[in-house]
Amino acid sequence: MANGDTVDFKIAAFQKFKSLEWDYFQSLSDDKKKLLSPDGRLKNYNPFHLLEYGEILATLFGIKPCTLLAHYVMHDYATGLVEKALKPIFDEFQLEKEGFELWKLKPPLTEDYKGGWIFANKKHERYSLVKQTFTTNSSSINMIDIGGALGYPLPYGEYTIQYIDETESKERNACCVPMVEYTVGEGNFGTIIRHFDQYSTLWKKLGRNLTIDFSEHPSLEKWFMDIKNGQI
Structure with a gap:
């Protein structure tokens, strides 16, 4: 794929995800919106502070090694977002063939990131750190490695x-x-x-x-x- 075509498909994938993500947040039940609210109150539900499209965009363009999707209260949030927004573009734009991975976290990482998912760019120089950090079997999580794997x-x-x-x-x-x-x-x-x-x-x-x-x-x-x- 030529460089210009690569940029175009990444932008198209991002725009599709951005739209689907917004639809996902709007479709949530009131009970789930409460779980995503900082104080558990529906009136304070603010999807603008939950949007992941910026992280997905940065991962698509190789600025960020990977995106971690997880929520500390609503544990099925990430799976819902993956099913409704990320997996559709992953399949439609054949992102696996373009060097991207999508996987659900397994124990012991799920003790801290229950229901979490990783969207990773295999071409990023820190990809090996991503795999090492987010597929570990160790019960001791290194927060410095997590920060590095997330590109912060x-x-x-x-x-x-x-x-x-x-x-x-x-x-x-x-x-x-x-x-x-x-x-x-x-x-x-x-x-x-x-x-x-x-x-x-x-x-x-x-x-x-x-x-x-x-x-x-x-x-x-x-x-x-x-x-x-x-x-x-």
Whole structure:
């Protein structure tokens, strides 16, 4: 498949998944929506904070080694999403032939990610880490390996970083539609910004705008603004 055709099929697969994912969240029963609500109340159910299409897009384009689908309360959430949105595009676009894998997690990983699934890019340089991490038989889960397999900047820390799909936020008239969320500590600011730039560049290819929210990380925010204002 020529490079241009590869890009086209990935965009088409992403767009189909994005549409099917939204349909899935809208089709859930009120009881399941409550389980996905942060406080278990239907009125606070917010699918905008649950959307996985950004992670799927990044995995399709090789920015991210894999996507982990799981929910700590609604354990059949991931299976429903796979059946209604991910498996249909996996089959329709023959993603297995294009170097992608889709599998359900097995014990002991299901103790922490019950009902979880992995969508992996076999062509990514960290694919071996993905297999090592998410097919382990060890009862001891290495969170650093999980972060690496998911393609997040490391190490973990106390500050939350989010990437926001500004285009989707405006189209849906929502306060924000987070695409990526991870935690970091102090330092490694350049690594974080380079990670964000990869995602932002991909979003621009689709004619969309992605922003970074580091409001919970004051020193990173100051560092970024100092660079922007030419003070560094």
